[in-house]
Amino acid sequence: METKKQFKWFTIYEYEKEQEYLRRMHREGWKFRKVSGLGMYHFEACVPEDVVYQLDYNQEGLAHKDEYVQMFRDCGWEYLQDYAGYSYFRKAVSEDGIAEEIFCDSESRMQMMERVFKGRMQPLLVLFCSVLIPQFILSLTVYHCYPLAVFLGCILAIYLLIFASCSAKYNQYKNSSGH
C-alpha cells in the first residue's frame, strides 16, 4: 500500500486548520493513519472521499477513555488516536451532504478552547514567566553572557509570537461565536 509522510506544524489554537488539512488530504485520496513525533502526519492511499475530521481536547475524557470513546462511536464517529492531549475522530459526510461536527453550539466550542488553554497554554505561560524571563534578565545584567542572552531572546520572541497568534485566534473565535 502506498503511503506518504508530511511534516506539519500547527500552533496551539490551530486545530481547525489541522482538521481542514486532514479533510483535504482525504479528499485528495490520502487517508490519515496517525500523527507522531513533533508533527509527522502519516497517510495511506485511498479512494478520495469527503470525510470530516474533528479534534477534541478533553482530559476528563482521556481519564475515562472507554466511556468517552464509546459515546463518539455510538454517534458514528471513528476514533483514531490521541496526540498531545487531543483526540482525533472522523466521520464521512452523509449522503444528504451534511458534514457533522462533534460540537453543536458555540458554548461547547468555547469550553473546548478553555480546556486547551488550561492544558497547553497555562504550562507554557508559567515556564515563560518563571524561567525564561528571569534567565534572560540575569544573562544580561548578572552573567553578562551575551550569546546566552541572544539565544534566550530568540526563544522569548518565538514564545511571544505563539502567544500573540493564540490570543488573536481566541479573540477571533470569541467574537465569531457572539460572546
Added chain:
Amino acid sequence: MYRTDIYLEGRVMDPHIKKVYVPMTETAFFILLCLRTPNHGYGIVQRVEELTAGGIRLTPGTMYGSLSKMEKDRLIRFVREEEKRKLYQITDLGLEVLELELKRIERLYKIAREVM
C-alpha cells in the same frame, strides 16, 4: 439581603447556577428533560432525534462536555455504568433549574404571541 436569591419550595438556589443555566443551551435542556428517567448520553441523542423527528441531532463532544459539567454542578447524578456507557439521572436541583427554564421560555412565548 446581600444577594438576589431565587426561592423555590422554601430553599435557596445558588445564584451561580441560575446565571449559568437560565437560559441554557439546547443540549443542556434536552439532557435535563430526558434524564427524568435514567439514561446515557447516546440514549439522550436518540431520544431527542425521536422527539424532534430528526430535527435536532445532538453531538458527542457537546454531549460529553455538558454531562460532565452538569454532574459537577449537581444538576444530574451518576447512576451506574452499563457496557461502557454511564447512566445519569436528574437531581432535585436539576428539576428546579428545568422548571425555571420552562417558565422563562413560557414567558417569552406569551410575550411574543401577544405582540405578533
